[in-house]
Amino acid sequence: MLKSTKAEQNNRNDSELVAKQIIENVHSLQNSNFPARKGLELLLKERDVRYVTYKDWKRLDSIEIKNATGLTPRRKFVTVKEMVGA
Secondary structure (H helix, E strand, C coil), X not given: CCCCCHHHHHHHHHHHHHXXXXXXXXXXXXXXXXXXXXXXXXXXXXXXXXXXXXXXHHXXXXXXXXXXXXXXXXXXXXXXXXXXXX
């Protein structure tokens, strides 16, 4: 088994902290009607940019977990085509 470096462990700890904060706050952000959010969505649509919403991401996340094989926790999508086809 490989040993983690101190930097890797610090990154992991920081990542877990950020993830917890996002999870704690995402529902309040999702239900808020921020003008900037609408503006960003309009800008992305005007520029024909495809983006993934939180709801989309949750669906993709559950599919990746469901598609896990062996000891891996998930099977990640590796192309946009594969992700869009899910």
